Amino acid sequence: MNQSDIDKYLLNEMPETEREQFEDQFVSDDALFYEIAARENELVDHYASGELSGDELERFDRSLAAAPARRAKIANAKMLREFIAGERTRNKTITIAERAGFFSKLFSFGPALQFASAAAIVLLVVVSIFLLTENRRLNSLQQELAASRAHESELAAQIETERETSGDLTADLDRERQRIQALEVEIAKLRNAGERLPVSGTPSPTIATLVLSTVGIRGDAVPVKRLELSTEVERVSIVAGLRADAAITESVSIKLNGEEVSRNLKPRIRRGEKSVGITLPAVKLKTGRNDLTIEDSKGGVSASYIITVTRP
Amino acid sequence: MSLTASSFEVLLSRLDADPSAAAAKYETLRVKIAHLHRWRGCVESHADDLADLTLDRVAAKLAGGEVVENLNAFAAAVARFVWLEHSRKNRVDAVGDDLPETPVAPDLDFLDDPDERMKCLRRCVASTLSDDDRRIVVGYYDTDADEKTKNARKRLADLFGLTLNALKVRACRVRMRLEQCINDCVAGVTHRASANTKGQEVLTR
Numbered sequence: 304m305n306q307s308d309i310d311k312y313l314l315n316e317m318p319e320t321e322r323e324q325f326e327d328q329f330v331s332d333d334a335l336f337y338e339i340a341a342r343e344n345e346l347v348d349h350y351a352s353g354e355l356s357g358d359e360l361e362r363f364d365r366s367l368a369a370a371p372a373r374r375a376k377i378a379n380a381k382m383l384r385e386f387i388a389g390e391r392t393r394n395k396t397i398t399i400a401e402r403a404g405f406f407s408k409l410f411s412f413g414p415a416l417q418f419a420s421a422a423a424i425v426l427l428v429v430v431s432i433f434l435l436t437e438n439r440r441l442n443s444l445q446q447e448l449a450a451s452r453a454h455e456s457e458l459a460a461q462i463e464t465e466r467e468t469s470g471d472l473t474a475d476l477d478r479e480r481q482r483i484q485a486l487e488v489e490i491a492k493l494r495n496a497g498e499r500l501p502v503s504g505t506p507s508p509t510i511a512t513l514v515l516s517t518v519g520i521r522g523d524a525v526p527v528k529r530l531e532l533s534t535e536v537e538r539v540s541i542v543a544g545l546r547a548d549a550a551i552t553e554s555v556s557i558k559l560n561g562e563e564v565s566r567n568l569k570p571r572i573r574r575g576e577k578s579v580g581i582t583l584p585a586v587k588l589k590t591g592r593n594d595l596t597i598e599d600s601k602g603g604v605s606a607s608y609i610i611t612v613t614r615p
Numbered sequence: 616m617s618l619t620a621s622s623f624e625v626l627l628s629r630l631d632a633d634p635s636a637a638a639a640k641y642e643t644l645r646v647k648i649a650h651l652h653r654w655r656g657c658v659e660s661h662a663d664d665l666a667d668l669t670l671d672r673v674a675a676k677l678a679g680g681e682v683v684e685n686l687n688a689f690a691a692a693v694a695r696f697v698w699l700e701h702s703r704k705n706r707v708d709a710v711g712d713d714l715p716e717t718p719v720a721p722d723l724d725f726l727d728d729p730d731e732r733m734k735c736l737r738r739c740v741a742s743t744l745s746d747d748d749r750r751i752v753v754g755y756y757d758t759d760a761d762e763k764t765k766n767a768r769k770r771l772a773d774l775f776g777l778t779l780n781a782l783k784v785r786a787c788r789v790r791m792r793l794e795q796c797i798n799d800c801v802a803g804v805t806h807r808a809s810a811n812t813k814g815q816e817v818l819t820r
Contacts, residue, residue, distance in 0.1 A: 323695065333784075
């Protein structure tokens with residue numbers, strides 16, 4: 304049913320036969336009945352608020368003559384409109400008051416709750432300040448840590464450079480000692496040959512240096528080193544290289560002719576080569592063959608050398 | 616023809632086998648018949664009485680063995696007959712045989728005191744409407760609000776979990792109940808003020 308038919312019925316413009324059919328319909332159909340009633344409310348409300356005009360107003364005015372009960376509806380509509388306007392104002396006032404009264408409500412409790420609210424706010428402020436301070440301190444520490452790490456890297460690089468320099472100096476020293484030793488041996492030979500040499504007044508060296516290296520050794524062959532010890536040599540300094548594949552991470556011990564002569568020696572790594580150093584009394588080395596063995600902490604052999612000692 | 620307990624039971628059972636559903640349908644039918652009378656030209660104060668009379672006669676016909684295929688259409692036909700009967704009686708009472716051809720011009724301020732009506736409205740809102748009903752009436756018929764009526768009604772429907780159409784029906788029902796209460800209230804005041812005054816009805820063809 305369209306609105307035009309409903310208006311015709313409500314405004315008393317429907318022929319009697321059609322009107323009866325329409326009534327039969329809405330008495331049987333709840334939805335249609337409420338559609339008609341809602342439309343009547345709408346017309347009455349518009350009329351009461353002065354919103355009807357022109358043809359619509361004329362038709363409605365005419366219908367009032369045929370439907371006197373509508374007079375009561377118009378009167379009710381005016382009252383309802385007034386009542387709703389009052390309700391709207393009241394609700395808006397309440398809303399504004401509620402919004403304005405938020406903080407006053409917060410402190411509108413008893414003294415205990417007021418104190419609790421104030422304490423909670425103070426606590427919140429203190430915690431906020433603490434967190435802010437801690438955050439700033441954390442940022443500062445992070446910056447300091449980054450600076451320290453950079454400095455550490457610089458120092459590490461510097462140490463590495465120093466180590467390399469030191470390693471070079473040690474090698475030079477070793478070479479120099481070997482040269483001196485060779486010279487001494489030569490001098491001793493010359494002395495023994497009856498040659499008279501001018502007294503220099505310089506004391507004879509008492510340390511012989513022996514450098515044992517695995518470089519150039521193939522397979523499992525044990526390197527053999529010859530050492531000629533003069534009678535003046537009291538101590539022998541040995542620098543022994545370790546195999547490149549030796550899994551030495553901690554300390555080693557050194558055995559000379561099966562006898563442990565040193566333990567807990569920390570290998571040093573220079574230019575990728577591992578080595579250990581030891582100084583022995585010259586008497587520990589017997590004339591002839593001497594077996595020098597370097598073992599790791601688990602008893603594994605890391606290097607073996609044969610030192611053939613000759614004495615004049 | 617008066618309503619008896621047995622004829623009323625017959626009408627109810629014809630409306631629905633379930634007693635509570637039948638009672639609800641009876642009330643709805645009564646409201647429709649009362650509106651039919653109003654829309655036919657009956658004054659407010661007689662519409663409910665004529666609706667009751669109509670349904671009494673329908674119940675009596677059913678109890679008397681009348682074969683009725685479409686109960687609602689039958690009730691509408693009886694309502695039209697009751698209205699015609701009432702119109703004729705009213706015409707004779709009022710003007711005898713000198714019935715005017717045109718309806719009597721309605722007086723919009725007829726026996727109506729706005730202050731009394733507003734008091735009645737407030738009383739009825741407080742006494743007959745639930746909080747939800749009050750919010751629905753105020754929200755649905757608040758056409759002067761800043762927000763567009765359609766949007767406001769959609770928001771109201773959402774608030775109550777209803778479709779717009781269901782909200783319209785509910786608002787209409789609540790308003791009917793409210794207006795019925797107001798009219799009864801005003802009629803009580805008016806009758807006390809002028810016991811001899813009668814409303815004028817429009818006599819239709």
